[in-house]
Amino acid sequence: MEVLKVGIMGTGRIASILAETMVQMPEVCLYGAASRSLEKAEDFAARFSIKKAYGSYEELAADSEVQLIYIATPHSEHSRNARLCLEHGKHVLCEKSFAANYSQAKEMIDLAQEKNLMITEAMWVRYMPMADTLKEVLASGIIGEPMTLTANLAYLVSDKHRIVAPELAGGALLDVGVYTLNFASLVFGDEITDIASSVIKTETGVDAQNSITLLYPGGKMAVLNSSIQVLSDRQGIIYGTKGFLVVENINNFESICVYNTDRKLVGSYQRPEQITGYEYQVLASKDAIEQGWTECPQMPHQTTLNVMRVMDELRRQWGIRYPFETTNEE
Template sequence: MEALKIGIMGTGGIASILAETMLQMPQVALMGAGSRSLEKAEEFAARFSLERAYGSYEELVKDPDIQLIYIATPHSEHYSNAKLCLENGKHVLCEKAFAANYAQAKEMTDLAREKKLLITEAMWVRYMPMAKTLKEILHSGIIGEPMTLTANLCYLISDRPRLIKPELAGGALLDVGVYTLNFASLVFGDEISDIQSSVIKTESGVDAQNSMTLCYPGGKMAILNSSLRVLSDRLGIIYGTKGYLVVENVNNFEAIRVYDAKRQLVETHLQPEQISGYEYQIEASREAIRNGWTQCPQMPHKTILAIMKVMDELRRQWGIRYPFEI
């Protein structure tokens, strides 16, 4: 298969990391980036020596050479951006959170299937080798049956305007809490029997920090925390009937340490060398397109939709609705 031709929609921080990553991947060709400002697009293209700069998203999706578009725009824009890409025959790799709500996400996945195009969420940890390693460790039975897990992901990012604006679908949940929900989903699946939560809001009305407790069939439980206001250890801990394991950094699994019933360290699994970690989701998208799939097995549509539904319920409990939802 010849190199997959990719365009980036958006020119912010994530887009920059993606560009740096793709330039080190011979199996893909980064053609250019699109912005709502031609000046920003040209500056981005110059910085990464890209052939093309697009002064509008419409111009980007009309380029006949581009096959896949990576959407790196604010959460509030993913729905309209993805529809624009799909309606113009482009495959889509969409930054998390996939959409602002379940209804948007369902329409996006339905349209992709209708158009026979790939759409998947750039929840990078699910595509990484360490996600497979985690599943293999759990399947081995070394910690017995996993019954409880905790995960927290908190950053000092409340000064970023994008994250506190309701009109941009801001808040801790869609930006960082989504990682803790995916960690729980990787371990316990998506069949949830009960959801309880607490929230502290910003003055603008989005969630500044939250605590979520999810219950699953068989008496299993996940306790999750996320925040824009504090710095956390980013640990994910899975407690089993014969031991437990600790995942260092649920946002990019750096190590998995396994402990026995005596709390003695018995195994350590380290993250393999990577470019940035983003290469795995790009390669998974390339494989899916090659096979004619509309979704990636690492992040199937049913899981994307299940997690969006959980986030909708959490926001319902907190009384948070974005202006464009009302």
Template sequence: MRVGILSTGSIAATMAKTIEQMQEAEVCAVASRNQEKAEQFAQRFRIPRAYGSYGELAKDESIDVVYVATPMSEHYENVKLLLENGRNVLCEKSFALNEKQAEEMLRLAKEKNLLLTEAIWVRYMPMWKTLRQVLDSGIIGEPMTVTANLCYLIDQVPRLMELSLGGGALLDVGVYVLNFASLVFGDDIQDITTTAIMTEGGVDAQNSITFSYPGGKMAVLNSSLRVLSDRKGVIYGTKGYAIVENINNFESIAVYNQDREQIAFYEQPTQISGYEYEVLVCKEALEKGWKECPDMPHEETLQIMRQMDKIREKWGMKYPREV
């Protein structure tokens, strides 16, 4: 599969480095808004074509799929440009600034009969399916409570502190705790209680979110740009519980019974970076003619965007470039 990369930042570099080690795909082109940056990136990863504008990459008909790794504030315009020019797209999380943008992006992809999928890597990984199987087995009984946190010391990253760039903890790292809760309980949320600590620039530095679901189920979720956390997800059931190490890239799943004795343990399989799984699923989708990936269906992308819209509405936090 011939891949184009739109952007030359750190996430783009991780993807390029990953694909370098894959037999199933190759990076054939990279685009920046600066020709020199594009050429430096291309030289670093031995990419044959470097473009000094996104429009040039969008017009490259030899590319099978374009990976979009720009700031979240840019996804809407970047993806539309690519789709208008006939390119299939793998777009980084968070997919857009809000549900309205996401709907428009997906509508255009459908109109153009192109593949468009959100690159929230954890959903494509084997361990995501392993956890689903653990829960479906009934080994911990009926899950009733979930706790999850994802917090990093990243408040020095300029884009994350800028409201105009879609900054804040929620869209960057909070999106993972929402997806974790969705894996366990689905998206039928009855009530949302939330609070956030805002920066002077108007983005959430840290937040706490509680979802209530039918049947008395609850998820308590935290994310932050200012502290370091254990990144654990814990699922409490009626017969036991499961602990996931690192909900951002499941390292292990430990299962415990009613006596708090460990009765099962699952370890992450060897991986390049974890990015390879979304690349492989895109390749399969193109080969089979799919326009969305079963690992992250379009409706699921919209559900998560809708949740984040409702959370930010409760905080009174709005991005300048929201449609």
């Protein structure tokens, strides 16, 4: 495969950033864009000089020219949209959160594996070079054994309908909390021994703010906070037996600063130049497709499922259930 032909499903803000990114990537051809409104699709296609515009998602999925479809629709639609793509033989890069719940995520992955198609979650920080840098710094032992971490992510987005709508699987957890969970997963893995949490809900019944404490084997702990009502510093801090390190912006690692037991700076790593940061997940998807893999090693299916299971448990603790969820999907 020389150039990967990509279609975008959805034409919102994230889709625009992906389009802006892909038009600067010689490895891919942004071939088509689909919306439920042909007018919106045509406007989007014109903005980014995209060849095809589709007035339905079905038309995009059915186009034999398209190889990979990036799903940029609300969380509530990911499962339905992904199944549509997979049934038409398309590989899938699906925006986070991957699905509304574990059951949907498992069905999506099972179908992709059955059809020998690649599907992966667009948890973009997992694909970035800085994720590898973080792992290398921790493996070097410079801060000793990591025992505790804190992470937060919060944006002023509670005025957006999608963010607070239960029918769209809204709330802080699936939109921004998923980043804090992935940060903890990057550092401590997914063997969690206990989950405790607190929540403050919106008037619509989804989580406005949450605080999560995860316990791991060996006495390790992660304390995570996310919100759609305030602005945070977006830091991730990892505390070890010989020092600590600070990651600026867990939503797109800008820098990693390492401190010793005297709290003196002993190491600093800066994010390499990037288009937007979204290019890495596209390149990883292309590589996986070329290799004949059904998943990307940077974001294994099992990790996606583990995080989805944790989010299901958190919502169970909070008494939050989306209107479209059946008993089998809880």
